[in-house]
Amino acid sequence: MAYQNLDVMFGGGNGILTDDIRQHFNQNGTTLFSNDRNALLNYEGEGKVWALFGDGAMTYDLDRNPEKAPSLAEMTDKALQLLSKKENGFFLMVEGSHVDWAAHANDAAAVIHEFLAFDEAVGKVMDFAQNDGNTAVVILSDHATGGLSIGSRNCSGSSSLSLEDLFGAVSNYKISASGLESILVNTKPDEIKSVFKEYTDVEITDEEMQTLLSSKNYKEGDYTQVGTSENLAHNIVKILNARTCFGFTTGSHTxxxxxxxxxxxxxxxxxxxxxNRGVNEYLQKVAGLEISLQDLSDSIFAKHQDVFAGMNYSIDKQDPDFPVLKVKKGRNTLEIKAFSSVAKLNGKSFDLGSVIVYIDKNDTFYLPVHLKEKL
Ligand SMILES: [Zn+2]
Known part of the structure; x- marks a missing residue:
């Protein structure tokens, strides 16, 4: 993403920025804000902007400190404000990505709040589009997760359940299970019951207390496994879900x-x-692409063996994560680094306008066809 020369990019991930990325931002005029909500929301400049919050992913909206991290709606609003200055229009993708994570964790309260945060962002988009009169909006997800149902075997007589029966308990959950987990691992055992009640209004039983204590120090590293392993976050979720009428069928995608x-x-x-292909065709149509996405892909991501056929090339794998393709013709040497949008001709950097992809399985670079004209 860093090498795609995006106009705006807001989200998590300060911890995965590299020196090379920071240098690239300096060179292509990207302003980078780290953990600075006010700077982002007050930004009025013209250039490219990245704003990242937290080391890895942003927190769930339910756990978010609204003074430190922006909401999805705030980020959407700012992105629209900056992008709408573009004379030739824009494409903006807004992802409510934690709907999926919360559903992997079977965390009903977190799912609901992520959906509400996404819904608020959609509201900003619709306000903009209806006002603008020249913008199409598509709202969709790539799949579902968790098999969430309203109604479960916890609650019989589903036709007579009241709003309070269905949503009363979850309305009192003020934190996600993983947020509560991070608090409980630092809580003395004799305070766990009161802390649990403070955040969820749930009075846990002695048996549930024992389950929490026995799982206390076990943290699942892989978010896709959280919903099915006996870690602390999952045991918190089981306690919370037992007081609701929500059902989950899996910790995976459905x-x-x-x-x-x-x-x-x-x-x-x-x-x-x-x-999904129909969605893609629609997006190509409303974006007014003059060249089909397939033709565009064929011209931007051609195999290096085809592009440089008959020329002298080799792959330098000194850095196995970022191999470099070296092509020689006469006195010219072209160096193309994997996963970058910057290449070098005779040691001098130039921008490619797209990112080079390298696939190790077939030892192939996928790059713009026009690169051979450089030599
Ligand atoms: Zn997922």
Whole structure:
């Protein structure tokens, strides 16, 4: 993403920035804000902007400190404000990515709050699009997760359940299970009951207390496994879910059809049962792409063996994570580094306009066809 020369990029991930990325940002005029919500929200400049919050992923919206980290809606609003200055229009992707993470964890309260945060962001987008009159919006997910249902075997007589029966308990959950986990690992055993109640209004039983204590020091590193392993966060989730009428079938992704909604100023919207390829065709159409995405891919991501056929090339794997393709013709040497958008001709850097992909399985670089004209 760092080498795609994006105009705006807001999210988590300070901890994975490299010196090379920072240098690239300096060279291509990208302003980088780290853990600085006010600087982002007050930014009025023209250039490219990145704003990252936290070392890895951002926290769940339920656990977010609103003074330190922006909401998805705030980031969306700022992105629209900056991108709408572009004369040739823009494409913005806003991902409510933690809906998926919370569902992996079977954490109903976190799922609900992530959806609400996403819904608020969609509201900002719709306000913009309806006002602008020249913007199409597509709202969809790539899959579902967790098999979440409203109604479970915890709650019989589903037809007579009240709003309070269905949503009363979850409305009192003020923190995600993983947020509560990070508090409980630093809580003395004799205070666990009161801390648990403070954040969830749940009075845990002695048996549940024992389960929490026996799982206390076990943290699952892989978020896709959280929903199915007996770690502390999952045992918290089990205690919370036992007081609700929500059901989950898995800690993984599920195969049901997912929501697709769209808006278009002249009403040319997606309707019915649409495949992922249909969505792609629609996006190409409304974006007014003059060249099909397939043709574009073929010209930007061509195999190096084809592009440089008959030329003298070799792959330098001194740094196995970032191999470098070296092509020689006459006195010219072209150096192309994997996963970068910057290449070198006779030692001098130039921008490629897209990112070079390298696949180790077939030892192949995928790069712009026009690169051979450099030699
Ligand atoms: Zn997932």
């Amino acid at each position: 195969g049901e059809e997912v929501l697709l909604a769209s808006y278009h100023p002249q009403g040319d919207i997606l309707k019915g049962n649409v495949t």
